[in-house]
Amino acid sequence: MPNNKNKIKYSGFSLVEVLIVMFIAAIVFTTFYTTATLGTKYIIESKNRLGAVAFLNEKVEISRNLKYDDVGIEGGVPSGKLIEQEDVSANGRVYHVRSSVQYIDDPLDGEFPADIIPNDYKIAKVTVSWKGTDGTDQEISSVLRFVPPGLEASAGGAPLAINVKGGDGEAVKQSQVHIVNTTVVPALNFTVQTDDVGHIMLPSAPESMGGYQITVSKNGYETVATQNSPALDYKNDEYIPIYTHGTVLLGALNMYDYIQDKLSKIIIKTTDYQNLPIGDIAFAIDGGKVLGLDAVNANVYNLHEAGVTDVGTGQKEYSNVSPGNYVVAMTANAQYDFVDYLPNLSSIAVAPGTDFVYEVKLADKNINGIMVNVSDSVENLPIVDAKVSLKDDSGVDIFVQKPVSVNGVMYYPDSANPLSAGSYTLKVEATNYTTQEVTVNINELTKVEVKLVVSI
Numbered sequence: 109m110p111n112n113k114n115k116i117k118y119s120g121f122s123l124v125e126v127l128i129v130m131f132i133a134a135i136v137f138t139t140f141y142t143t144a145t146l147g148t149k150y151i152i153e154s155k156n157r158l159g160a161v162a163f164l165n166e167k168v169e170i171s172r173n174l175k176y177d178d179v180g181i182e183g184g185v186p187s188g189k190l191i192e193q194e195d196v197s198a199n200g201r202v203y204h205v206r207s208s209v210q211y212i213d214d215p216l217d218g219e220f221p222a223d224i225i226p227n228d229y230k231i232a233k234v235t236v237s238w239k240g241t242d243g244t245d246q247e248i249s250s251v252l253r254f255v256p257p258g259l260e261a262s263a264g265g266a267p268l269a270i271n272v273k274g275g276d277g278e279a280v281k282q283s284q285v286h287i288v289n290t291t292v293v294p295a296l297n298f299t300v301q302t303d304d305v306g307h308i309m310l311p312s313a314p315e316s317m318g319g320y321q322i323t324v325s326k327n328g329y330e331t332v333a334t335q336n337s338p339a340l341d342y343k344n345d346e347y348i349p350i351y352t353h354g355t356v357l358l359g360a361l362n363m364y365d366y367i368q369d370k371l372s373k374i375i376i377k378t379t380d381y382q383n384l385p386i387g388d389i390a391f392a393i394d395g396g397k398v399l400g401l402d403a404v405n406a407n408v409y410n411l412h413e414a415g416v417t418d419v420g421t422g423q424k425e426y427s428n429v430s431p432g433n434y435v436v437a438m439t440a441n442a443q444y445d446f447v448d449y450l451p452n453l454s455s456i457a458v459a460p461g462t463d464f465v466y467e468v469k470l471a472d473k474n475i476n477g478i479m480v481n482v483s484d485s486v487e488n489l490p491i492v493d494a495k496v497s498l499k500d501d502s503g504v505d506i507f508v509q510k511p512v513s514v515n516g517v518m519y520y521p522d523s524a525n526p527l528s529a530g531s532y533t534l535k536v537e538a539t540n541y542t543t544q545e546v547t548v549n550i551n552e553l554t555k556v557e558v559k560l561v562v563s564i
Contacts (some may be wrong), residue, residue, distance in 0.1 A: 184298030268313035279306030291319035320354030368463035385422025395434030490516025
């Protein structure tokens with residue numbers, strides 16, 4: 109007979125099954141949370157946009173209900189009853205409303221000066237901007253066209269044209285041009301934006317002799333501003349600025365061109381021969397954008413500052429500076445000498461929109477080393493292809509044919525092992541020059557001037 113035994117069955121979940129269930133639950137929860145978050149975000153964004161649309165429609169209706177002569181900006185050209193910039197709030201959100209109005213000289217009936225009435229109609233633009241839920245800038249806008257009742261009539265004044273371009277000749281579009289003139293009635297204080305070719309045309313600007321104060325600005329670009337003439341530099345000395353306040357003369361096309369480049373960054377870096385940072389090194393920097401000419405026709409720049417490199421990093425950073433030529437003058441230091449920096453004045457050229465690192469090597473005066481300066485015996489110019497060799501007093505080579513820099517300078521040691529104090533034989537050679545050998549006693553930092561004679 110078969111042996112029937114009681115069979116025990118175990119019910120429940122295995123570990124694998126539990127993990128699978130937890131994984132599925134996590135996916136479901138994550139999906140639900142992501143969907144809910146995105147849905148909430150879209151709802152908030154839609155609510156914000158609806159608020160912006162409401163303000164935009166309100167501003168547009170106000171503009172449409174104005175008389176033609178009143179369609180303009182308070183303190184602007186054309187002058188009118190619209191506010192240029194204002195902040196409004198709704199649903200806990202702040203909106204920025206910008207309005208602009210410009211005369212248009214329609215080419216269909218000719219352009220100035222052939223068209224003696226260049227203010228054919230007006231174009232108004234209303235823009236509402238706000239910060240989105242993710243912090244990005246959001247905006248909506250509407251453009252309106254206003255035509256005069258009947259034939260256009262002269263609004264007086266004369267055309268004022270402004271062109272903004274970079275140093276490379278490329279147009280700077282959407283640059284903000286702020287115009288102030290307190291010598292006319294009503295006074296002007298408004299901002300216009302350059303078009304896609306960097307151009308602004310105000311067909312009916314009020315007549316004024318040197319009264320237009322113009323400032324050109326844009327994020328990531330240098331700010332350019334007109335000045336009184338003469339102006340004062342950082343030393344309170346007078347100079348003649350390149351950009352003086354603008355003039356509008358009747359019967360003339362008054363055109364002004366401004367150069368606006370992308371901002372750059374300059375890093376002054378001081379290190380030793382092992383590229384380790386050395387801080388607390390003083391210097392002065394002068395340069396950047398040329399503002400004008402002084403009494404001796406020398407350039408006056410927009411940056412002149414004394415600085416010190418950081419103790420920890422050995423650097424001094426100048427962010428958001430104008431591109432151009434700069435002169436860095438190192439201040440004499442009690443502990444260090446400047447390697448390959450002859451004389452203690454050096455010029456650098458910084459291109460627009462770039463980061464420029466200017467590195468100065470330092471040699472500790474208390475460490476045994478040698479700095480050789482090789483030049484022509486007649487012209488005193490650096491010999492850039494010179495080679496330098498050094499042997500100790502026992503005839504062992506320390507280094508062989510070490511090249512000089514573009515300034516004719518060679519420095520040693522260039523590693524963590526300094527020289528020992530003592531007598532050495534220095535050999536300097538160059539193509540088409542007579543080789544020289546001299547005995548040098550090295551004790552701490554030793555400087556040697558070598559002048560080679562042209563070989564016959």
